[in-house]
Amino acid sequence: MDTNGQPKSPINALANGHSPAAASERLQIINDEKKFTPDLGAQIERWGLRDAGFGYNIVAVFGSQSTGKSTLLNRLFGTTFDVMDETRRQQTTKGIWMCRGMDMNVMVMDVEGTDGRERGEDQDFERKSALFSLASSEVLIINLWEHQVGLYQGANMGLLKTVFEVNLGLFGKNATNGRTLLLFVIRDHIGQTPLANLQATLTADLNRIWESLSKPTELQDRQLSDYFDLAFTALPHKVLAADKFEAEVLNLRTRFVDKEAPEFLFKPAYHKRIPADGVAFYMEGIWEQVQTNKDLDLPTQQELLAQFRCDEISTVALAEFNEQAKSQKRPVEAGRVVDGLGEMMRNWRTDALTRYDRDASRYHQGVYGRKRVDLITALDAALSPLFLGQLKNLHKACLVAFKREMLEGLHGEGYNFADVVFAARGRCLGRFEATAAEAVVEGTDWTWEDEMISLKEEVGSVADQCRKDETKKMINLIERNIKKQISEPIDLSLNKAAPDMWDDILRAFKQTLDKAEVAYLTKARSFDCTEEENSHSLASLRRRAWQALRSKIDEQTAEPVLLGKLRGHFEERFRYDDKGVPRVWKPEDDIDSAFKKAKDETLNLIPLYSKIQPTDPSLEYTLPADSIELPADSLSGSGEDFDFAASLIVLTETKGLELTQKFRREADAYYVEAKRSTVASIAQ
Numbered sequence: 266m267d268t269n270g271q272p273k274s275p276i277n278a279l280a281n282g283h284s285p286a287a288a289s290e291r292l293q294i295i296n297d298e299k300k301f302t303p304d305l306g307a308q309i310e311r312w313g314l315r316d317a318g319f320g321y322n323i324v325a326v327f328g329s330q331s332t333g334k335s336t337l338l339n340r341l342f343g344t345t346f347d348v349m350d351e352t353r354r355q356q357t358t359k360g361i362w363m364c365r366g367m368d369m370n371v372m373v374m375d376v377e378g379t380d381g382r383e384r385g386e387d388q389d390f391e392r393k394s395a396l397f398s399l400a401s402s403e404v405l406i407i408n409l410w411e412h413q414v415g416l417y418q419g420a421n422m423g424l425l426k427t428v429f430e431v432n433l434g435l436f437g438k439n440a441t442n443g444r445t446l447l448l449f450v451i452r453d454h455i456g457q458t459p460l461a462n463l464q465a466t467l468t469a470d471l472n473r474i475w476e477s478l479s480k481p482t483e484l485q486d487r488q489l490s491d492y493f494d495l496a497f498t499a500l501p502h503k504v505l506a507a508d509k510f511e512a513e514v515l516n517l518r519t520r521f522v523d524k525e526a527p528e529f530l531f532k533p534a535y536h537k538r539i540p541a542d543g544v545a546f547y548m549e550g551i552w553e554q555v556q557t558n559k560d561l562d563l564p565t566q567q568e569l570l571a572q573f574r575c576d577e578i579s580t581v582a583l584a585e586f587n588e589q590a591k592s593q594k595r596p597v598e599a600g601r602v603v604d605g606l607g608e609m610m611r612n613w614r615t616d617a618l619t620r621y622d623r624d625a626s627r628y629h630q631g632v633y634g635r636k637r638v639d640l641i642t643a644l645d646a647a648l649s650p651l652f653l654g655q656l657k658n659l660h661k662a663c664l665v666a667f668k669r670e671m672l673e674g675l676h677g678e679g680y681n682f683a684d685v686v687f688a689a690r691g692r693c694l695g696r697f698e699a700t701a702a703e704a705v706v707e708g709t710d711w712t713w714e715d716e717m718i719s720l721k722e723e724v725g726s727v728a729d730q731c732r733k734d735e736t737k738k739m740i741n742l743i744e745r746n747i748k749k750q751i752s753e754p755i756d757l758s759l760n761k762a763a764p765d766m767w768d769d770i771l772r773a774f775k776q777t778l779d780k781a782e783v784a785y786l787t788k789a790r791s792f793d794c795t796e797e798e799n800s801h802s803l804a805s806l807r808r809r810a811w812q813a814l815r816s817k818i819d820e821q822t823a824e825p826v827l828l829g830k831l832r833g834h835f836e837e838r839f840r841y842d843d844k845g846v847p848r849v850w851k852p853e854d855d856i857d858s859a860f861k862k863a864k865d866e867t868l869n870l871i872p873l874y875s876k877i878q879p880t881d882p883s884l885e886y887t888l889p890a891d892s893i894e895l896p897a898d899s900l901s902g903s904g905e906d907f908d909f910a911a912s913l914i915v916l917t918e919t920k921g922l923e924l925t926q927k928f929r930r931e932a933d934a935y936y937v938e939a940k941r942s943t944v945a946s947i948a949q
């Protein structure tokens with residue numbers, strides 16, 4: 266309680282803190298220094314009216330001091346306005362008080378001190394409070410004593426003149442939007458003069474006042490009834506006819522409460538269409554304009570109100586939205602593909618817009634619409650990184666899954682490469698498309714198609730790489746087979762050293778290579794290889810086959826091996842006879858001739874070994890040009906230039922001479938040994 270015995274203003278009112286106790290709180294919205302309270306918004310919330318939308322009413326009372334205004338309001342609306350204490354007769358302070366009607370969505374304004382005229386004060390407050398009340402109230406109760414009726418020059422008539430004037434200024438051009446009910450409540454009605462007569466007198470007075478107003482030219486023809494509805498009621502004397510008084514007050518109350526009553530007073534046409542959650546801001550704006558004596562332009566006020574409130578509503582909606590969106594920000598930033606992200610985003614967005622629409626759509630439609638566009642922009646700007654993050658993560662995840670599936674699919678034998686790629690690719694792109702499309706929020710210009718194109722390209726190049734690796738593996742395998750298959754024929758032929766040994770070797774080589782090529786082409790069909798890739802692989806295969814052949818030959822013609830072969834050849838001819846029986850030399854044997862024959866025959870083999878040259882020219886093998894000029898890449902193994910002609914030479918001339926030399930020396934040793942054996946046999 267403050268010093269005046271009023272409840273404290275609810276500055277720190279809780280957001281939803283209205284309670285039965287709060288319902289009876291009252292607030293001085295304009296004090297005697299003509300200051301507007303900063304607490305009205307919070308108080309309306311405490312009254313539980315903040316979310317009423319248009320579902321509330323505002324009524325104000327005007328009239329001379331001590332005519333029982335507060336008494337009437339308290340009885341009609343269950344309010345708690347101060348009533349003058351009979352015993353003290355204290356002067357009530359100027360200002361406007363507001364209460365919430367008990368059990369009804371009504372804001373009741375008790376306008377005190379509106380009869381400055383009567384008290385010889387300036388009429389400034391009277392005018393300002395009239396403007397203020399007309400801009401917001403649906404019903405203006407004009408309270409007067411019965412004996413004041415007909416006193417055309419009386420104080421209350423001056424007040425009415427003011428009301429009419431300011432109303433013209435406020436709603437002049439736009440009567441339909443600002444219709445107000447003037448309810449005349451005649452107090453202490455004795456009953457001698459029927460209400461109808463009083464009503465007639467008052468109506469006549471009102472019209473006279475209306476006529477006397479100096480109206481702007483464009484409004485000359487306007488009638489009082491264009492702006493106001495008039496209603497009249499009389500109440501018996503509160504003290505002298507207390508019961509009747511209370512009964513009539515109850516009757517009047519019904520007309521404020523019962524929407525179905527034929528004389529219901531809060532007609533929708535009187536509503537000033539300020540949403541309940543904007544009333545405080547609106548009233549404060551109105552009072553500010555009134556106070557600074559600026560022209561009170563209601564459309565501008567309503568637009569200002571709309572801007573302020575739509576911004577506020579939008580901010581709240583956006584904050585709640587951001588709170589929701591935050592939950593998925595971290596997972597997306599951490600690289601996760603969030604299941605059902607699109608649905609979540611759509612829900613958050615719809616929630617935010619629904620919240621905004623619910624509260625903001627009651628305001629000026631142009632402003633509401635513009636701020637809605639701004640809100641959508643802000644929502645989408647907040648969602649867009651989630652969408653893009655999801656796409657990026659999805660792209661990555663799909664590619665990883667594709668690679669894994671390829672590896673699994675290409676494991677072991679018997680797979681069909683093209684089938685594996687087709688299936689893995691289908692699953693990868695299918696998942697991407699479904700998840701990406703799910704994440705799109707309707708109404709945005711978000712697209713995922715470009716991302717999918719780049720994923721397709723990457724999938725393609727992974728598949729290509731796999732195919733290359735697989736091809737390489739296959740060629741390696743085929744190469745190993747070639748080596749295995751040519752090894753024995755080469756051993757045999759090189760050992761036998763028949764004159765047509767190269768014919769045999771080359772024939773075996775060609776057969777093996779032909780088979781290998783067929784094997785390659787069969788397998789390669791499932792790889793979806795291009796012609797170019799096939800011919801490249803075959804070129805490589807041929808060269809590697811040839812190199813395998815050559816290294817086998819090298820192995821078999823290495824000096825010690827070849828010397829061994831020559832030695833064997835020589836021994837067979839010199840140390841064994843035609844029947845393969847070891848010779849025992851006798852002195853009469855012609856060792857020299859036998860030695861020379863065996864040695865010459867053996868030495869003749871060296872030129873045979875020296876060059877890969879079949880006797881049958883049709884068996885000559887020439888490595889195709891594309892096998893010789895293989896580009897340096899992983900498939901061919903080595904990219905250095907290959908000298909095919911040189912590869913036909915097994916032993917160079919120098920090497921041949923060197924071998925001849927070494928062999929001669931060995932052969933000579935055999936000769937000496939043979940000679941010695943005959944000497945020894947003589948000596949026995």
Ligand code: GDP
Binds near residue numbers: 332351
């Ligand atoms: P306000 O200044 O217009 O708000 O008047 P109040 O409601 O404070 O009442 C002023 C005095 O008039 C109080 O002493 C009331 O008891 C008395 N009063 C209230 N209503 C009536 C009425 O209908 N008739 C008479 N004669 N007195 C009343």
Ligand code: MG
Binds near residue numbers: 348349
């Ligand atoms: Mg009062």
